[in-house]
Amino acid sequence: MKKLLFIAMLLISSSSHAAINVFACEPEWAALTQILAGDLANIYTATGALQDPHQVQARPSLIAKARNAQLLVCTGAELEIGWMPVVLRESANPAIAVGADGNFSAAKYVTMREVPGRLDRADGDVHAMGNPHIQTDARNFLPIADALSKRLAQIDPSHAAQYQQRHTAFEQQWRTAIAKWEQLAAPLKGVPIVVQHKGFPYLNAWLGLNEVAELEPKPGMEPSASHLSEVLNELHSHPARMVIRAAYQDARPSDWISQRAHIQAVALPFTVGGTPQASDLYTMFDDTIARLLGGLKQP
Amino acid sequence: MYPSIYHRTTLLLVLSTACSAAIADDTTLRALDERITQLEQRAAPTSSANAFNPAISLILGGTYARLGVDPTIPATGFAMSANPGHQQGFNIGESELGISANIDPQFSGFATMALSPAGGVSVENAFIQSNALGSGVNLKIGRYFSGLGYLNDVHAHAWDFVDQPLVYATLWNNQLGEDGLQLKWLAPTDRFFELGGEIGRGRGFPGSDTNRNGAGDAVLFAHLGDDIGVEHSWRIGASLHETQRQNAISTGVPDLLASVGGVSNSFTGNSRTTGLDMVWKYSPNGNVADRYIKFQSEYFQRKESGTLSYNLLTNSSYSDTQTGWYAQSVAQFMPHWRMGLRYDRLNPGTATVGAANTANVISNYGFQPTRTSWMLDYSPSEFSRLRLQLARDHSRQTLPENQIFLQYVMSMGAHGAHSY
Numbered sequence: 001m002k003k004l005l006f007i008a009m010l011l012i013s014s015s016s017h018a019a020i021n022v023f024a025c026e027p028e029w030a031a032l033t034q035i036l037a038g039d040l041a042n043i044y045t046a047t048g049a050l051q052d053p054h055q056v057q058a059r060p061s062l063i064a065k066a067r068n069a070q071l072l073v074c075t076g077a078e079l080e081i082g083w084m085p086v087v088l089r090e091s092a093n094p095a096i097a098v099g100a101d102g103n104f105s106a107a108k109y110v111t112m113r114e115v116p117g118r119l120d121r122a123d124g125d126v127h128a129m130g131n132p133h134i135q136t137d138a139r140n141f142l143p144i145a146d147a148l149s150k151r152l153a154q155i156d157p158s159h160a161a162q163y164q165q166r167h168t169a170f171e172q173q174w175r176t177a178i179a180k181w182e183q184l185a186a187p188l189k190g191v192p193i194v195v196q197h198k199g200f201p202y203l204n205a206w207l208g209l210n211e212v213a214e215l216e217p218k219p220g221m222e223p224s225a226s227h228l229s230e231v232l233n234e235l236h237s238h239p240a241r242m243v244i245r246a247a248y249q250d251a252r253p254s255d256w257i258s259q260r261a262h263i264q265a266v267a268l269p270f271t272v273g274g275t276p277q278a279s280d281l282y283t284m285f286d287d288t289i290a291r292l293l294g295g296l297k298q299p
Numbered sequence: 300m301y302p303s304i305y306h307r308t309t310l311l312l313v314l315s316t317a318c319s320a321a322i323a324d325d326t327t328l329r330a331l332d333e334r335i336t337q338l339e340q341r342a343a344p345t346s347s348a349n350a351f352n353p354a355i356s357l358i359l360g361g362t363y364a365r366l367g368v369d370p371t372i373p374a375t376g377f378a379m380s381a382n383p384g385h386q387q388g389f390n391i392g393e394s395e396l397g398i399s400a401n402i403d404p405q406f407s408g409f410a411t412m413a414l415s416p417a418g419g420v421s422v423e424n425a426f427i428q429s430n431a432l433g434s435g436v437n438l439k440i441g442r443y444f445s446g447l448g449y450l451n452d453v454h455a456h457a458w459d460f461v462d463q464p465l466v467y468a469t470l471w472n473n474q475l476g477e478d479g480l481q482l483k484w485l486a487p488t489d490r491f492f493e494l495g496g497e498i499g500r501g502r503g504f505p506g507s508d509t510n511r512n513g514a515g516d517a518v519l520f521a522h523l524g525d526d527i528g529v530e531h532s533w534r535i536g537a538s539l540h541e542t543q544r545q546n547a548i549s550t551g552v553p554d555l556l557a558s559v560g561g562v563s564n565s566f567t568g569n570s571r572t573t574g575l576d577m578v579w580k581y582s583p584n585g586n587v588a589d590r591y592i593k594f595q596s597e598y599f600q601r602k603e604s605g606t607l608s609y610n611l612l613t614n615s616s617y618s619d620t621q622t623g624w625y626a627q628s629v630a631q632f633m634p635h636w637r638m639g640l641r642y643d644r645l646n647p648g649t650a651t652v653g654a655a656n657t658a659n660v661i662s663n664y665g666f667q668p669t670r671t672s673w674m675l676d677y678s679p680s681e682f683s684r685l686r687l688q689l690a691r692d693h694s695r696q697t698l699p700e701n702q703i704f705l706q707y708v709m710s711m712g713a714h715g716a717h718s719y
Contacts, residue, residue: 048529052588055681057580058719059532060491060524067435078714082681085716089407089428092437092485097430119713121682130692221680222634248586249636 020156023066023082023096025074026053027272028135029106031281036149036166040159044155046067047221049273050248053079054125054220058086066091069102071146071155076105077112079132104151109143110134113201120275124218137202138178145170170268177282178202185289187296193236194231194263196223196245196254203288212240215253223253235261242266242295247274266295353400353408354713358394358456361707368702374469374694376647376664377621379549379564381472381504385702390416393455393708395423397715400647405431411454423454423476435485445475445503446483446495447520447538448597449576449670457717459593459629460674461704465643466623470572470599475540478513491524491534505570505601507545516542522697524676524719529585534719539576544605554609554659564660568605574598578719591631597625607652614652616631617660622646635678639661643670645694668694684708 024030030045037043044065047056056062066087068284074080088097095102119128134140143231149167153160161189189208204211213231215223235257242264243254247256251267258265263290268288269278276290278284364370370384386392394414400408411424426441444452450467451474463473479499486492501515502508508515514567517540524534544566553562575598582591627641650662670693676686688704 048585050584051529051586055588057532057587058716059525059526059580060522060534060719061532062489063485064489068487068489081714082716086718090437090485090718092429092432092435092483094431094433121680125681184396248588250589292615 015131020070020152021068022066022071022073023069025072025080026135026282028281028284029073029075031272031284032141032145032148035170035281036163036209037152038162038166040156040162041071041152045283049269049271049278052248054082055081056083058083058090062087062282063090066096067093069093069096071102071104071151072290073098073104075107075132075134077107077132077134077233078127078131079107085167101151101154104148106140106144106148107132107134109147110137110140113205114198124216125220131198131201133199134202136200136268136288137206138174138181139206140202141281142171143176155275177285181285181289185292188289188292191242192240193295194235194243194261195241196243196249199246200244200268203268207289207292209292212238215243215245215257228253228256231256232260233262239263242292244268244292244295246270264297266291268292301437311454313392321710339445348464351400354709356397356712356715358393358395358397358454359391359707359709359711360395360456361389361391362393363389363705364461365703367702368692368695368698372695372698373551374645374668375666376668377469377562377645378552379547379566380469382462383468383472383473386416392416392704395454395456395558397713399713401430402427405429434492435487437481437483437485439481439483440479442476442478442502443473443481444501445477445497445518445540446481447475447518448574448599449534449578449595450455450597451475453718456708457495457640459627459637460641460672461686461706462672463643463692464597464623464625464627465668465670466597466625467597469645470505470601470621472625474503476503477516477518478502481518485516491522492521495520495522501542505544505547505572505603506542507547509545516540520619530583531579531581533577533579533719535578536574536576538572538576540570540572540574542570542626544568544570546602548611555661556659559611560640562610565608565611566603566605567608568603568617570601572599573707574600587631589631589634592628593630594626594628595634596624596626599623607656607660609656613655615655617650618650618655619650620648623649637674638677639674639676641670641672642667643694644670664696666696668696670694682710682716 115130217227254265269275277287373382413423426443429438477499481497483495497518498514520538522536578595606619623645629639645668672690674688678684686706690702693699
């Protein structure tokens with residue numbers, strides 16, 4: 001009898017120790033979940049740092065991982081619209097269905113930028129709910145971490161105290177880090193830049209960078225030779241200091257402008273893993289700012 | 300509109316500085332926060348007649364085809380199969396209207412109406428799907444494309460070539476459409492493993508759409524798939540289809556007596572088709588937006604045995620095993636540009652014919668239909684595609700031909716998500 005009781009207790013305790021399965025759509029949310037949940041979560045990252053998150057395929061592996069997930073942590077705001085609906089439908093897992101507690105969209109917790117006044121595909125691949133690249137402003141991680149931590153506690157109430165503890169620690173460290181980054185990035189305020197894709201409105205708003213041109217004629221459309229020449233002409237009258245792009249993007253358009261306008265081409269990690277230095281959320285911003293500061297130097 | 304933390308914080312800051320500093324304790328702030336949330340909810344429209352409208356997408360597609368041989372002539376040895384052929388000249392064969400929405404927490408609905416070039420609308424898909432069964436179980440009821448093989452449930456606008464492989468054209472009349480129900484189960488494993496079963500009316504070829512209480516056909520399939528690192532992914536599958544064919548009439552079947560225009564035959568018997576499919580995809584860094592290669596191949600074998608009524612008069616036994624396969628590769632060699640190559644091959648098999656018909660029915664054609672197709676397509680955006688396809692078709696004995704196709708496929712409305 002004692003033995004049975006012992007086994008029963010062991011079973012109960014092991015089940016309460018079982019990590020929750022988290023399906024993170026992008027590496028930055030995997031990294032944040034890792035900080036907030038530690039060993040309490042088993043995290044699968046659906047996309048790599050060198051992949052365009054707009055265009056991912058609903059691969060069998062994603063469907064299998066979503067099938068066993070208790071929590072989905074994604075950007076939302078239709079960033080994953082080209083693949084997530086298929087993954088959700090095929091995985092037949094009501095725990096992570098849209099509207100369920102297990103479906104967490106980070107974009108719901110921040111103020112969206114570039115919400116289009118009109119929805120017309122003549123304007124390119126516009127996102128109805130605003131620009132989804134919210135992870136480039138470090139301040140956005142505060143409300144998102146707060147909401148995610150609460151969501152973790154909701155899904156795994158037996159560890160609520162641990163999630164809260166981890167969140168408190170993260171918030172403190174993150175605020176300190178933001179202050180440090182803002183200080184480091186002070187020379188970037190007002191600096192005119194060119195972007196390859198409209199992926200940085202949040203970064204610009206945070207650090208005060210001044211975006212003067214985009215290499216993509218319309219969001220999601222490849223920079224054409226004629227459009228690049230136009231940008232180059234414009235840069236003669238309104239010079240920029242650097243051209244920036246996300247690590248997953250083709251280097252050629254940036255390099256083309258860089259050589260002709262004699263400005264630095266800067267590839268930013270954009271997410272965790274985008275550059276060798278950006279190994280976690282902290283180093284992602286360390287490296288982003290270091291690279292931007294490096295871009296101020298003449299090539 | 301989502302409640303935005305920043306807006307709220309700013310409001311709170313304004314409120315708290317305007318009021319005395321004393322109210323800025325936690326409970327007061329929380330009360331204010333709650334009131335703002337309520338106000339936000341009140342400001343948002345609570346109901347509107349069109350807010351629940353389903354997602355609508357319209358595919359506009361069209362093809363220009365320049366053919367060397369009459370497209371109604373079937374592949375040699377497959378005259379008893381359906382022959383979807385091609386449309387010659389200009390046509391809008393690929394236009395379709397898609398509507399989908401969640402019906403309630405339990406079900407969602409999908410419908411696809413194909414716009415026929417001659418005018419009129421036909422129901423291509425119209426099914427409901429379960430949302431909340433859980434445990435990896437998906438139930439589909441209605442009219443849908445069968446889940447067998449790899450290409451069968453891919454809609455025409457998502458095909459990598461203008462047309463389906465020959466084996467799909469001859470053995471499935473391009474695509475097996477079902478009126479029935481499909482049950483799929485996804486195993487709770489780390490690696491993708493899916494089992495599916497369907498029973499249906501047997502509406503699509505090779506089924507015979509007859510009135511009966513039982514099911515007209517049945518399908519079983521299994522899929523296994525995974526990634527290898529971040530750059531490779533694959534899926535393999537096996538399928539089985541069975542149907543009882545009843546008085547399946549084929550017209551224009553060539554015979555040993557060489558009747559002009561062929562004869563009409565009727566077949567009643569059992570039809571069993573087995574298939575294997577595989578697809579492998581590779582993309583540098585897994586970034587499919589930039590470049591990728593996709594390789595796929597499928598093989599089907601159909602065994603039919605029963606009674607053949609030659610010229611609808613002479614009955615005798617008939618059995619045959621037909622096979623077919625294709626292999627194709629599509630490469631996106633730079634963003635927005637893809638190129639593809641496909642090879643098709645069919646084997647009509649050697650039929651065993653009962654004594655009464657040995658002098659009538661051709662049992663061995665001694666010919667294997669083949670085709671080689673090359674395509675180049677350009678997609679200015681995710682929503683538009685322009686394609687050129689050249690093919691050397693030798694599926695009809697003594698009638699080799701060169702085919703040229705020009706195609707456009709454009710989609711408007713809801714942003715569709717594509718399956719693997």
